[in-house]
Amino acid sequence: MLKKTQISISYVIMGTLFLFLRFKTKKHVFLNSTFIKTSAEQNLQEWIFINKIKKTGQKQSVIFSIGKEFYNQNEQNEKIDFFEIQKSIFDVKIVKKYSQKGRVFQEGIFYFYVLQNNGEKIVNLDQNDVFSFQSICEKNSSFYNYKSWDISNNIKNIPQNKHKLILENNICQEGQKNYLLFLQFTFQPQENYEINIKYSSNIKEFLKEEFLEEKKKNYNIEEILIQRYNENIQKKLKSQQNLQKCTVSAVSNLFGGLSFKYGQLKLLQINHNQIPKPIFSFTPSRQRFSWSFLWDDGFHNAIASKFEENISKEIIKSWLDTMTEDGWICREQTRGEEAEKLCNCPEFLWKDNRDGNPPSLILTIDFFIREHMDIIKELQNEGYVEKIEKWFQWYMRTQMINDIDIFEKKMKVSFSNGGTKMEVQNNLLIVVWMIIPETINIYLNISLQDILMLKVGCIILHISHFGYPNILPLALGLINQDTLELETIVQHIQNENVLWTKYGLRSLAKNDYFFEKGQNYWTGPIWIHINYLVLKEWIWDTFLSFYWLDIYYSFNKQ
Template identity: 30%
Template sequence: MIVIIFAIISIILCNFDESMRWGTYKPQLIHAVTQRNMKTFNPITGALMYADHIGTDDRSLVYKIPDLNTEQVKINPVHHNGKDFNVQVISDPNTKSIIQTTLIKFPIESKVNFVDEIKTLNIEKPLSLFYVLTIEQFNQFNLETRTFEVNVTNHGIRVSTYNEDETRIEHFFITITVNDRNYQYNCTDEKLSNLTIRTLFNDYIFNYDPRPTLMQAIFSNSTNTNNSNLVAIEFRAQPGDNVIIQVTQTDKYIPDYGFDNLEQLSDSLAAVNRFNFKKVFGTDNKCAYSSFSNLMAGLLFTYGNLSCVINKDTCTAFKPMLSHTPSRFGFPRPFLWDEGFHNMIACKINPDICLQSLEDWINTMSIDGWIPREQPRSEELRSYIPWLKEDPRESNPPTFFFNFEYLIDNHPEYKERIGKIYLKLFSWYNNWFRTQAIFNDQGKFSGFLKWWGPDEDSNLGSGLDDWPRTDGSKVSKYNIDAQSWGYFFTFHMAKLAKLYDVGIVSSLEQRLELILNKMNSDMLDPNDLIYKDILYYPNTDDQVFYSPHRGYVNLFPLGLGLIDKSRVDIIQQQINFMRSSTMWTQFGIRSLESNSTEFRKKSNYWTGPIWVNIQFLVLRALKLYYWEIDGVQQFYRDLRSNMIETICSQYETRGYFYEHYNQNLDGLGQGNRPFNGWTSLITLIIAEKY
């Protein structure tokens, strides 16, 4: 077993980018710097906590975004490039405080790996600031054990880790300045001292939440300095204080200083960051830049297993995962089809992060080609959604192929690396078709596809959750969005096969033709020229019906560019459909027609609200595939303008990007916030980089 584990680790390390070892990889926390430890998968994490009072309820220690009322508390990633620089401002009216966090990482050859700074911009009442260092144990095999040692000097607080042979590994040097003066760390008068250092050991580290342990220590005043895996540095600030806590980290020597000119360095890096953004996206639009920064702030690294309906190999195996997340507040975990949209932005500015994310996702594949669509790979992440169990019959739209296409077309240096996972991609493709395609009695693919769901009217795998799939007693026979994604998947597998496996290209192209022919012959309603789901009465194949529900599902043939340019009548009818009063609003296109019997029913999730990712697919297709067709350009300009106004005005007035937007009268942002996921596609919409 040990030999196998080390073999797996050595393979992973081959593609490890050392510059990505530290980062804000716990986006569900207000601010944390954590280690992407690819040797043992047991990271060190440094996290900010704060409280205006310490009550018996451990939630009085603020540090998790999901614990906040984010309509009141504003978490604003001012700058975040996903790699080596970020600045965030936390405005909390409950504690009457404004706190700025700054993380700067340095090149690999530097003596210092990073500097993490906590700075108070405004304090109106007493506030306790905590910087908490922890050693976590994600790896059940315990390949190493590290503990902390703390030393207080005249210059600051030195925290070092030791392994079992008492060799120093990492060093953290913490300095504190108050109102531009260095703090006197060795002050022995408790009445004058605002500083408390606690060192503790507890096994909470399997499910990261140090608050209960820290609360216990605060009230008992007890500490244990031997073999600690938690160091909590508390500084009690007073109203009007300007407090700066700096954490300098290195592996190569023991630091003994802070950075006097970090603000100047930060300003310079901010200018460089904006310059690079404009160079890539061709715009310095504030909303586009903020949207991008929000997406990068949601980058997560985790390691662990999954909870599944059936314990397949990918569920029981402990695996690493680097991925963006849809929402630091509501969905602080990786989602499959979401990540394909996220990477449409990330690939353009951080292609190395984009490809690493794709590789991690593909490496979570089961031996028979299934990739779980939602991957909370740790006890910590599962604590947000303990009832979730992944089902191997469930798939998700294969949006990763937007990313592979971009990387191969624009970064030929990655072709060989992508080629190494080609066979896994083909295995995923085969599994996807086995679970979502319809086969005849002879076991032959019929040319039709339908999403598998736990019941006839629930399709989490489709990504459109509660969008109506039934009509009375009639249920789905074929789904037009599954049909469209099936064509998309096959098209891109054929494109990859031309590079890596030419022998199967012909069979894939034959399947493409079959899927498209069936879509045009059986799923295009001749009465309104709209592609639709096909329904039938269960236990009979005698008669089929076009679904009466129209909305986002019907837009996928257009949004994925599957409609032949020569069928101008169909394309113009799609535009007329989206322009109709039942679909069109000044804020964007509704997810379901307002005259549908299911409009705003169920969870009112995909049954009315405006979602950015579908608008993006429509805009992208119109620009790339149908630009010369009469009426397209004006519709494109109108929809693009509406989306920019809706999303950016909400960000300006309310401080957040939202999960979806109200289709009714006001276009207000709704659902989870901050939603740093595919709402960030507004960056590409503004830049017109499709």
């Protein structure tokens, strides 16, 4: 702790930040405390708050209030969140801080802990949220007249009009609400405590190696990771002996690509409200594409959810939390300075809120419906099902052609980049994808005890260019068995002049005029995503498995 003689004080702010309470006498005692801001040296700013509580024979409590930022809250669903901490144990790491004047947005960390009289520092809770300090213990405060200070009970009595509680010293952007968060500390008799709050803009200096090592003392991280890996990955991977090493390596690299980024997006729409948000996701490549891709992450989680369903659940929540008020989710999220520097194409940094990818995250949600209804209930209870529906409505509103209930694929790199101009072919891809969330929406509107499997029909249109859009109805299980459409698709799949190769199904027929022309994204290359969907459907469907066996033996007669 810095001594006062070592601190070059630029200014001192007096505030009533703590309320000292004696439970037996119900007497309110205000503590006038000092906030000290040191002079800035090499972009380093520190806030020190010191308050000592002496020995006492009575049980005491300190209530500390900080503001927690909530973005895009629905006016009808406003609420106050709070923590109740027992026995004076608290540690909070903060990544953003508003200045006292409410004008400067600073990077930094708050470190708040309680020091016992034996010098031992106890740490119990970490929170990575946007916090700021604010005084609430004013005599005109609605909290002043409370007879009891049991937070868990009296939190219910806080006025419902949260606008009365907006923090005056914080920046309040459009769509952003500032709410109060309470932390209650109960002190035991005959003990000395020293409460310390420290803010530093130098994150790297704060997170020294000794600090990190101290954090890891209670956990054998390496042993835990190996145990989890053996239980959740190794034992679940069953493949032929000669493919075992490759399979384990692929799945391990998938989980090794987990990434967390925080920051704003660069939007072409200058009037769009840009609020910094976090994104937690897998990444396609840690070296070349180490930021979040919506389309890719749907397939990442289709696999990852089989091993770590809770990780996939949090990833889906993270994506949905980046949704704008009109239902748009950015398909490539380069949030923060690190992600921007990793992107070697500056034009890709600018996002257009009219662009959308097929909602491949639905693959994982569909898996949760079939295997993890507890997760579906959690998503429902926390309002994420409404967000999924809002996402679907965004597609309906922005991606369809005028007078026809069919979607227009508006992607910078689409199937037509190879030169094909068939509008129906482009639209078919996203039409099929949108059938899935509509079907899941039907599932979720039915009682959770009576999930009904509803068949969704799909009309197969005749298209002169045969490729992935044609086989998506099959890959997504939207085609009826024993039909001419199914037989036609299977014949094209096993034709080596159309889609079949030794390494998977190509994206466009080999005998097509546009094969391997143009930007060559969808005009020939093999995409493992689509092959995965086809194989998955054939393995699950008993009827289709006969087609699969027939194809397999026709190419492996020896």
